[in-house]
Structure formats: structure tokens, C-alpha cells
């Protein structure tokens with residue numbers, strides 16, 4: 568199943584030392600695919616990402632991954648009190664590619680500036696990170712991930728708390744990154760958004776489904792993923808109630 572995949576899992580189980588919190592995960596993602604990773608709070612989305620990153624060792628199964636994976640973590644949004652600029656944050660992305668004895672140099676700064684320009688923030692480079700809007704901060708974090716030049720990007724609930732214009736900008740950016748041949752896994756609580764992407768992975772402590780949105784986003788699958796939390800809209804579309812998420 569993983570032939571030609573940039574990132575894949577087969578029979579993956581993971582956890583934190585006790586019984587696995589996530590199991591039975593089998594998927595393969597190719598270049599040019601956006602994957603919506605859906606699941607309730609505690610469903611295992613972040614645990615999957617940490618396992619793909621190599622932070623957690625699988626307790627069963629295998630992972631196929633490239634040497635470098637970029638990540639926009641879920642927890643970063645709370646750390647807004649560092650007096651660092653957008654450029655400083657983007658530069659942090661170069662650290663993981665440098666040998667331990669080297670400081671970022673001029674070429675690294677150039678890469679960081681280019682990445683900020685690529686996410687549409689060339690004119691915000693010297694602003695303090697914490698003073699940027701939520702959407703701008705997410706794009707700085709995407710820039711930081713881009714600096715690592717990774718073919719696979721993991722975005723852990725990057726859309727939470729963004730206003731509509733910021734959502735559109737991030738959508739556009741992710742479409743561009745996908746068109747460039749990257750694979751993106753995006754943890755989200757927005758079922759409607761998932762319909763527009765190439766693949767959907769549903770997790771609820773185990774894998775409920777993986778496949779094309781039209782096959783996966785059925786009422787039965789969404790019920791198995793979210794329990795009773797889904798709402799039916801006219802036209803047989805299922806969505807989550809807007810108050811569902813509370814992380815911001």
C-alpha cells in the first residue's frame with residue numbers, strides 16, 4: 568500500500584507507556600495530497616503526529632517517512648510571550664538542519680526570509696511574533712516548517728481560532744504547498760473543509776476510516792468517529808457543532 572507514498576503507516580499503534588491510545592492505523596499519502604485528520608478531542612491526532620515525527624516510538628506496526636518532516640504544532644499558540652520576531656521564529660526552522668556547532672548564517676537567514684515571503688509575510692518579518700494576528704502567527708509557523716525543506720508537513724489544528732480571511736489565506740497557502748508536490752496532514756475539526764481535500768483519515772483511538780472524502784465522509788463513519796456529536800444539515804451533510812473545539 569505504501570509504494571510511492573511520501574508518508575505511510577501500517578498497523579501502527581502508539582501511546583505513552585501504558586496501553587496504546589491509538590491503534591490499527593494504516594494509510595499511505597502521496598505527493599500532492601492533503602489529508603484531513605479528523606477525530607474527537609483525545610482521539611489520537613496529536614499522538615499520530617508525534618509518532619510520525621519520531622518523538623514517540625510505535626508500540627506496534629511500522630511507519631514510512633522521509634528524513635525530514637515539518638510540523639506546525641498544536642501547543643505553540645500558547646507561547647506568545649517570547650520577545651522574538653517573526654524572522655527569529657522562521658530561523659528556528661534552520662536549526663534542525665544544522666550541525667550542532669553551527670549558528671544560523673547568512674544563507675539561513677536568506678532561507679528564512681524567503682519562507683516568510685512565501686507565506687505572504689515579507690512585510691511583517693521584524694514584528695514581534697506575539698503581536699501578530701492568529702492567522703499571521705500560523706503562517707510564520709508554516710514558514711518555520713518550510714525552512715526545513717521537508718516534503719511532508721504536519722499541521723496540528725492550525726485553523727483553530729482563525730477569522731474567515733485568515734482561513735482563506737491559509738487555505739490558499741496549503742493549496743500552493745500541495746501543488747508543489749508536498750504531502751500535508753492537517754488535524755482539523757472542520758468536516759466541511761475536509762470535503763475539499765484529497766484524503767480523509769478518521770481517528771477515534773483507532774483508525775475508523777481512510778480514503779477519499781466522498782467515501783469516508785458518510786454519516787455512519789462520522790458517527791463512529793465522533794459519537795453523538797455530529798449534526799445533520801439539510802441535504803444530508805453532516806457537520807460538527809461550531810462550539811465543538813475549545814483549545815485556542
Ligand SMILES: Nc1ncnc2c1ncn2[C@@H]1O[C@H](COP(=O)(O)OP(=O)(O)OP(=O)(O)O)[C@@H](O)[C@H]1O
Pocket residue numbers: 583588606607608609610611612613614615641
Ligand atoms: N503526554 C501524554 N502522556 C500520557 N497520555 C497522553 C499524553 N498526551 C496525550 N495523551 C493521551 O492520549 C490520548 C490521545 O490524545 P491526543 O492528544 O493524541 O488527542 P487529539 O486527537 O490530538 O486531541 P485534541 O483534539 O484535544 O488535540 C488522550 O487520551 C490523551 O489523554
Ligand SMILES: [Mg+2]
Pocket residue numbers: 612613614641723
Ligand atoms: Mg491534538
